[in-house]
Amino acid sequence: MPDVSPTKWHLAHTSWFFEHFVLEPFFPGYRAFNDRFHFLFNSYYYSVGTMHSRPQRGLLSRPLVREILQYREYVDEAILRLLQSEDGNEEIRSRVELGLHHEQQHQELLLTDIKHIFSCHPDKPAVNPGLMVPGTEAASEHRFMSHPGGIAEIGVALESGGFYFDNETPRHQAIIQDHSMGSRLVTNGEYRAFILDRGYENNGLWLSDGWAVIQQRNWNKPLYWSDDLQSEFTLGGLRDLDLNAPVTHVSYFEADAYSRWAGCRLPTEAEWELAARKQAVTGNLMDSQIWHPVVAAENSSQFFGDTWEWTASPYGPYPGFTPLSGSLGEYNGKFMCNQMTIRGGSCVTADTHIRASYRSFFYPDARWQFLGIRLAKDGTDSQ
Numbered sequence: 001m002p003d004v005s006p007t008k009w010h011l012a013h014t015s016w017f018f019e020h021f022v023l024e025p026f027f028p029g030y031r032a033f034n035d036r037f038h039f040l041f042n043s044y045y046y047s048v049g050t051m052h053s054r055p056q057r058g059l060l061s062r063p064l065v066r067e068i069l070q071y072r073e074y075v076d077e078a079i080l081r082l083l084q085s086e087d088g089n090e091e092i093r094s095r096v097e098l099g100l101h102h103e104q105q106h107q108e109l110l111l112t113d114i115k116h117i118f119s120c121h122p123d124k125p126a127v128n129p130g131l132m133v134p135g136t137e138a139a140s141e142h143r144f145m146s147h148p149g150g151i152a153e154i155g156v157a158l159e160s161g162g163f164y165f166d167n168e169t170p171r172h173q174a175i176i177q178d179h180s181m182g183s184r185l186v187t188n189g190e191y192r193a194f195i196l197d198r199g200y201e202n203n204g205l206w207l208s209d210g211w212a213v214i215q216q217r218n219w220n221k222p223l224y225w226s227d228d229l230q231s232e233f234t235l236g237g238l239r240d241l242d243l244n245a246p247v248t249h250v251s252y253f254e255a256d257a258y259s260r261w262a263g264c265r266l267p268t269e270a271e272w273e274l275a276a277r278k279q280a281v282t283g284n285l286m287d288s289q290i291w292h293p294v295v296a297a298e299n300s301s302q303f304f305g306d307t308w309e310w311t312a313s314p315y316g317p318y319p320g321f322t323p324l325s326g327s328l329g330e331y332n333g334k335f336m337c338n339q340m341t342i343r344g345g346s347c348v349t350a351d352t353h354i355r356a357s358y359r360s361f362f363y364p365d366a367r368w369q370f371l372g373i374r375l376a377k378d379g380t381d382s383q
Contacts, residue, residue: 104350272344
């Protein structure tokens with residue numbers, strides 16, 4: 001699958017990021033571990049040179065894993081020496097911090113990528129057979145929570161403390177209409193009812209591009225579900241489908257069609273952020289060691305963890321957005337076209353990586369990430 005990268009590529013790329021953006025410009029006399037790695041492990045930074053084709057990464061039989069581990073050790077040692085010798089250099093500190101958050105993103109990508117790779121194996125092996133299997137419990141009643149409209153501020157103020165990506169800035173005003181949002185994520189059972197009601201056959205529910213995609217690719221269920229809708233592939237291997245757990249691995253097109261079928265819509269990212277700000281940043285995230293969506297805990301709204309949530313908002317720049325200077329400006333800004341914003345993190349997002357203002361994005365046909373659905377509707381009538 002063109003979007004999937006091998007595990008060893010993720011480790012080499014994150015090492016390359018530190019080498020190229022921190023060590024080479026700031027460590028006097030630093031010598032690259034292997035000059036060829038600049039081509040092999042650059043991802044999309046065209047301003048610093050060409051790179052190996054992403055869909056062909058799986059064919060990189062060399063370098064061997066042990067050489068990549070040696071590369072990582074070499075880079076780590078140099079980074080530590082640089083930090084000790086340049087204590088107090090704000091630009092170095094800022095780039096190292098960016099590199100650490102970049103690495104957390106690739107830790108998540110590594111798990112979703114290897115899940116897809118293992119799912120293609122005839123034996124459907126578990127990435128980790130020891131992953132916890134949560135007990136089956138009933139999902140809480142799905143209700144709609146009212147949110148009044150008005151003019152609100154979203155995004156991160158430039159003077160805010162703590163880490164944030166450039167695409168979360170600047171803080172700006174957004175006009176919000178009266179609306180209501182679902183009290184939890186949509187479950188497997190609720191989504192299966194959509195399938196059994198022949199939702200994938202009703203072209204009136206689908207965006208034109210979405211209808212074309214499901215016809216061309218023969219989609220009739222979420223990625224990793226069995227044909228009989230009774231089981232799904234997980235990072236812990238093949239498991240029975242928990243009808244009370246959140247549905248995941250659905251595209252924006254599927255999320256949008258389901259919302260129409262349910263008589264609702266997807267929330268905008270401004271609506272989502274305003275609601276999420278009222279919640280503690282806690283949930284079923286990577287450190288839970290479950291690595292799969294679970295039934296919402298008592299009084300949990302599931303805004304953080306379990307699945308990323310599709311929003312109705314195209315991924316674009318906030319008013320007044322300015323990307324980082326230089327090559328690091330390619331990190332987020334150049335992807336602001338033809339993608340949809342997602343919010344909230346997933347069961348494989350690092351606990352220290354997510355926040356209410358965090359914006360991620362995917363093409364509307366993407367499904368291999370842990371992507372789920374929260375419903376919204378116009379008006380403030382709760383039910």
